[in-house]
Structure formats: C-alpha cells, structure tokens
Amino acid sequence: MPVPIPRQRAIPAVESGQAQAAPAVGGPSSEEAVRTEDAGRNEATPAENDTTLDAAPADDVHSGVSATDASATSVSATGASSGAAVTANAGGAHTPLTLLLIEDDPTAAPIVRDLRDSDDRPIRVRTARNLTEAERLLTDDVHCILLDLALPAPGRASAGAGDDELAVLRHVLRLAPRHAVLALTASGDAERGAEAVRVGAQDYLFKDELDGRLLSRAIRYAVERKRSDTAERRLAEGKLRAQENARLERGLLPTPLLEGSLLRFAARYRPGRSRALLGGDFYDTVRTPDGTVHAMIGDVCGHGPDEAALGVELRIAWRALTLAGLCGDELLNTLQQVLEHERDDDEIFATLCTVDIAPDGRRAGLCLAGHPAPLIARPDRPARLLPHDNNGPALGLLPGARWPRTQVELGAAWSLMMYTDGLIEGRIGEGRERLGQDGMVEMIRRQLSEGLSGEALLRAAVNEVRELNGGELTDDVAVVLLDRVP
Secondary structure (H helix, E strand, C coil): CCCCCCCCCCCCCEECCCCCCCCCCCCCCCCHHHHHHHCCCCCCCCHHHHEEECCCHHHHCCCCCCCCHHHHHCCCCCCCCCHHHCCCCCCCCCCCCCCEEECCCCHHCCCCCCCCCCCECCCCEECCCHHHHHHHHHCCCCEEEEEECCCCCCCCCCCCCCCCCEEEEEHHHHHCCCCCEEEEEECCCCEEEEEEEEHCEEEEEHHHHHCCHHHHHHHHHHHEEEEHHHHHHHHHHHHHHHHHHHHHHHCCCCCCEECCCCCCCEEEECCCCCCCCCCCEEEEEEEEECCEEEEEEEECCCCHHHHHHHHHHHHHHHHHHHHHHCHHHHHHHHHHHHHHHCCCCEEEECCCCCCCCCCCCCEEEEEEEECCCCEECCCCEEEECCCCCCEEECCCCCCEEEEEEEEEEEECEEEEECHHHCCCCCCCCCCCCCHHHHHHHHHHHHHCCCCCHHHHHHHHHHHHHHHHHCCCCCEEEEEEEECCCC
C-alpha cells in the first residue's frame, strides 16, 4: 500500500560539525528550508532535523543503482512507497544517502556522526521520536529505516505483556513496504531480532554493540538486500503473469471435435505479436451428429490483444451456431451480428472461410467471406486452389450482405489446406515482392512431392515462408490441414 504523506514539507539541513549540507535537488537550499520552517513554528524539534554529514552524487550512492535504473522506477508523489526508497534519486547530481532513525530518545541513540557509504562519503541521518513523526519524515529520499523495536505499538502508550513484540515493526513495514528496514533491539535478544527478519526486516542490530563502521556496513547491506529482493519479486511476478497468460491463451485455442470421423486433422499457429501465443487469426473443426465435418478459419484485421479476444469470440460463436445446425449464409449472417456487437470500432472486420464436408467425405460446401480460397491436393493431380468466384465480403463491412455457398467435388482421397493471409503475404527476399497464392501453391506442390504430409507439411510450409521473408512474419499465421485417406 502507498505510504500516506500528509503534505510535502521542506526538511532543513543543519551543521554536523564536519561539513554543511548541500541543498536538496529541486527544493530549497538548507538556509531557505530553515527559514521556511522557522516561519511556521517558533522552535524546531530534533525529530524534524536532518543531520547531513556531506553531499554525495546520486549516481554514486552505495545502492549501486545507476541513474537509468533509478529513473525507470516510478516515484510516487504520495509517499515513499515507490522504488526510490531503495534506489538513488536520479533527479540531481548531489543526493546523499539518507537513514531514518525511529527512536524515542534520539539523544541516547547509539548513532555516531561518521557514518560512511561504500565510497567513504557521509550518510545523512534523519531522526523521528515516534511513528507519527516518522510518517511525516518518510519521504522519497529515505533509503533505509533504523527502527527501535522497543517503541510502543500504534495506539498504545507502552508495550505490555502479551502484546505483539513486533507490532511496531509490522506497522512500519505497512507504511514503507519498499524501504530497507534495520531492527534495533536489546543486547542478547537475538531471538527477537531473528523474528524481525522473518517478519520482513533486512537485518537486526544490538543497541549497545553498535559502532560507526558496523552500522554503516549494515545500512549498505540492508539497502542492497532490499533492492535485490524487490528485483527478484518483480521478476517472479512477471514470470507468474506470463505463465498465467500462456495458460489462458493455450486454453483459448480450439480442440477439434472429430470423434467418429475418418479425417485426419493438423494445424499450425504462429501469432505476429512478440511473445504472444494468440493472435487475431482463429480456426476450428467440429463433426455434427449427421456425420458432416465442419471446418473454419478466419482472420480479424489487426494484430493486438483486442483482435485476439474478438477472434476467440467469433470462433466460439461459430462452434455454437454450427452445433445448433446453422451453416452457410445463415451462419455467416449471424456471425456478422456477433462481430458488430462485440467490436470496439466500426472499421473492424474479419475474413472467414467455412467448409462443410459431407459424411462420405467426397463433397463439400464452401463459403468465403473475403478470405483466400483453400488449397486441395489429390494423388492424381497437382495441388490447386478451390473455386473462389463467389467470394462474398468480409464480415462487418456490408450490412445485409450475402455469402453464396459453392459445392465442390473432393474425390476419394485428398488433402484440404485452409490458411490465413499471413502465409501468403510474406516477402520474398529483400525486395517488395510477396509470396502470394501462386507462390504458396508451388511451394506446397514441391513439399508434397518430397513426401511431406500432416504436421510435417505445415511445419515445413510455415518455416519456409519465414525464411523467404528473411525473419519473423509481421502478420499472424494459421494453417489447418484435413486429410482423407481411404
């Protein structure tokens, strides 16, 4: 949860006895900050002071984060829950490393004045006597919190028996989930310190065993460990999201319903989007109770996730309508209504090819809605395209359109290949010439003559088209192959 910061205020820098603080980047100088503070109150409280031992360049802060890395981490305007808590502020040239000490008696706290970072530059210390002050001082430039576990929990005057000994730590972790936290406990209370680390602190220290060198090293270690933990968590979350997306997209790909049919089915799918598993192309195949095998392939214009989602909706609608007994013009007209209701833009359209293969496997009805004609190959003649003279308009272009249904003879043995235009629109070499349907037909003829069939044929076809294009295809590619072997 984001850390609530009631208001932005200037944090005055004071003399440490060694060097004067450099002005905060993008804010008032130390003198201006002091004047601003004095104008609003009569006396500055110790908890609102920064002890600045020197200024250090932001790109050299011990966290090891470059300016590029830091700028890539969003800094929230509402508080210190942003990634800036564990990375150097890349907004300026002189941003020192800052420690926030939360201790009810800062004057008695074992904090020395010579804390140094890994490059032997001073660390700025900011002190708060309670959680209310800490919340106000927990700004974006704080890199680490040193918390006294003996502080009472919020709403309690003192820690009592039976109370949660780490309630104050849990409260700070909720306020600053992205800050490094060091727990400060009594000497010999290692069990409590270890429990603090288990709860979420980066390390624990004993109050009466601290010295400047030990504390400086602990601060650097805590910031680096928090940074590493944050990066690891983000990586794990990214992998989990990718796995969930992959499972979702795989689940949206169809499972052919061909039980009882003698036809063999194969499909190949390659989305045009980088790292995607699903594109705007879609296909499906089902067998109805009368023995007819219905196959479909389509393409939604565009390549993004919205087009992929629309393709899934059209495929599911096609399957439902087909199993309900619709086919041909009636089915396509209903699909067009689905498209018109589901699309986000009136200019979105989809091409479609449907084939209804008779139970005996020798004849089929063909409907084309702005889609390339399928290819048929028989043992006794070269591969060729099915007739496409009655090609109707794509779905979503013309209200009240009609899609003629053409009867075609398939024969006793055949292979029928349906595809989207991604297979034929790839370029040939470095020129502007595209493969086209004629080039695709010649390629399939040659591959069939080499004895390829089924999955091997589709894999070879897609790979060769990609090689001819000189790399990955920009458009989605879907290919479906149905074979009838007596």
